[in-house]
Amino acid sequence: MLEKTPIPQQETGWRALLSGENAIHSLVLSGGVALHALNIYVVTTIMPSIVREIGGLEYYAWSTTVFVAASILGAALSARLLGAVGAGGAYAIGALVFGLGTLLCAIAPSMAMLLAGRAIQGFGGGLLYALAYSVIRLVFRPELWTRAIGLISATWGTATLIGPAIGGMFAEFSTWRAAFWSLLPLTALLAALAFSTLPRKATNEEERTPLPVMQLLLLVGIVLALSVASTRGSAFEQIACVGAAIVLFLGLLLTERRAKGRLLPSxxxxxxxxxxxxxxxxxxxxxxxxxxxxxxxxxxxxxxxxxxxxxxxxxxxxxxxxxxxxxxxxxxxxxxxxxxxxxxxxxxxxxxxxxxxxxxxxxxxxxxxxxxxxxxxxxxxxxxxxxxxxxxxxxxxxxxxxxxxxxxxxxxxxxxxxxxxxxxxxxxxxxxxxxxxxxxxxxxxxxxxxxxxxxxxxxxxxxxxxxxxxxxxxx
CATH class of the missing domain: 1.20.1250.20 (MFS general substrate transporter like domains)
Incomplete structure (x- = not known):
């Protein structure tokens, strides 16, 4: 009687995640999160230097506001982009959008252009951040998913420590623009690596509910209305903007109740x-x-x-x-x-x-x-x-x-x-x-x-x- 040859068990530890093709995928996914996180902490550290050179202290908080508001839209659209062009294409597009926003920030002569760059950065960063968790299930075996998520979390924590150091060094030498320039080669490398190594096959496998576009626009409108309020000099203008935000929120409630594609669960x-x-x-x-x-x-x-x-x-x-x-x-x-x-x-x-x-x-x-x-x-x-x-x-x-x-x-x-x-x-x-x-x-x-x-x-x-x-x- 012939003995059955035992099926070799695949390794499920950190070595499996960080070797061979998995190592490249891990580098791409954690690299996208690192770009998004480093950008947040670098900019937080250099913002005082930025406003001293180009002005716009009254718009100080807008740098974060527009970045995160655009990230909301990017994250919400990441699944559709993934389904349309596949993981490699989606990551490359996200990185290129992030790079365009970074370039605008680097050359910004005024706070207005800086905020435009931050918005584009935020959209690309939102795509990269959300795609990391979506692509895990496409490129890793299920038994490696938890370790991959742990790696991404560790990447974010590392950026918390490195980001202020990078931003602080550029601020110390009064070269805050170089902080943005330094991110561009990393962004280009990420785009090329993602496009060449991640699957590029579209992943539309099931019918999706309609995207809650109106609700997302209302969310962004609420944030922007309050941001405008923070820059107004008169009490009347501030009250008007806050009132507009309240009206938009009521519109969000009404739309969410009636929409076929909901933003939140029932x-x-x-x-x-x-x-x-x-x-x-x-x-x-x-x-x-x-x-x-x-x-x-x-x-x-x-x-x-x-x-x-x-x-x-x-x-x-x-x-x-x-x-x-x-x-x-x-x-x-x-x-x-x-x-x-x-x-x-x-x-x-x-x-x-x-x-x-x-x-x-x-x-x-x-x-x-x-x-x-x-x-x-x-x-x-x-x-x-x-x-x-x-x-x-x-x-x-x-x-x-x-x-x-x-x-x-x-x-x-x-x-x-x-x-x-x-x-x-x-x-x-x-x-x-x-x-x-x-x-x-x-x-x-x-x-x-x-x-x-x-x-x-x-x-x-x-x-x-x-x-x-x-x-x-x-x-």
């Missing part, structure tokens, strides 16, 4: 629904993070730190997010459920510490560095602490047959809330007088900014508690 706008409470929690937490965009500027203006050091201190918030996620990701049961409102509470404490210590311009910085840095870390830690279990709860409460939509909606809500928060931060900072020529005026604006935004995680703790109660009843 019940997302029903007040009694746990999903509504979850999305409200995500939105409030993300808005609470956005004053971070002013941290490098305030550290330089109020405490006379170098751009490099200010950028690294600002990056502590993202490091805190990673620490929070690692601390709670393996938790289960009742303890895991409680993180959903414990995280927002931690975020509130962090913003309160920043509000107390950041305005102390006359103090020796080393005397306040400890509590100030602890506050910045606590804001990110609170978000990361709750995040894995917020995502789990979204899956848990997703309506039957809408789990995929619920999954993709998390990114949409997250990006929208980030853009909304950046716009609100800009509006608050400008109204409070952050453009004041004196340190006392800037310090007063700082106090208003961080105390007002500390209300966001405080409210998130309340909405999260509703989710916790719903999960206990559901169990």
């Amino acid at each position: 019940g997302s706008f029903t007040l009694a629904s746990p999903l509504a409470a979850l999305y409200a929690t995500i939105t409030l937490l993300m808005i609470g993070l956005q004053p971070e965009i002013y941290v490098p500027y305030l550290l330089q203006e109020l405490h006379e730190l170098s751009p490099l050091l200010a950028g690294y201190i600002a990056a502590l918030m993202s490091i805190g997010w990673t620490m929070g996620s690692m601390a709670s990701a393996h938790w289960h049961g009742e303890r895991a459920k409680q993180t959903i409102f414990a995280g927002p509470a931690c975020g509130f404490v962090g913003l309160a510490l920043i509000a107390l210590f950041m305005p102390m311009a006359g103090a020796v910085f080393m005397a306040i560095a400890g509590p100030l840095c602890a506050g910045i870390i606590a804001v990110g830690f609170g978000m990361g602490f709750a995040w894995p279990h917020i995502v789990t709860a979204v899956y848990e409460f997703a309506p039957d047959g809408e789990a995929e939509k619920a999954s993709s909606s998390i990114t949409t809500v997250q990006l929208f809330a980030a853009a909304l928060g950046a716009a609100l931060a800009g509006l608050t900072a400008n109204v409070a007088g952050i453009e004041s020529p004196t340190q006392d005026g800037v310090a007063l604006a700082t106090t208003w900014l961080f105390w007002l935004f500390s209300l966001m995680p405080a409210l998130a703790a309340l909405t999260a508690r509703r989710v916790w109660r719903a999960r206990r009843q559901h169990a």
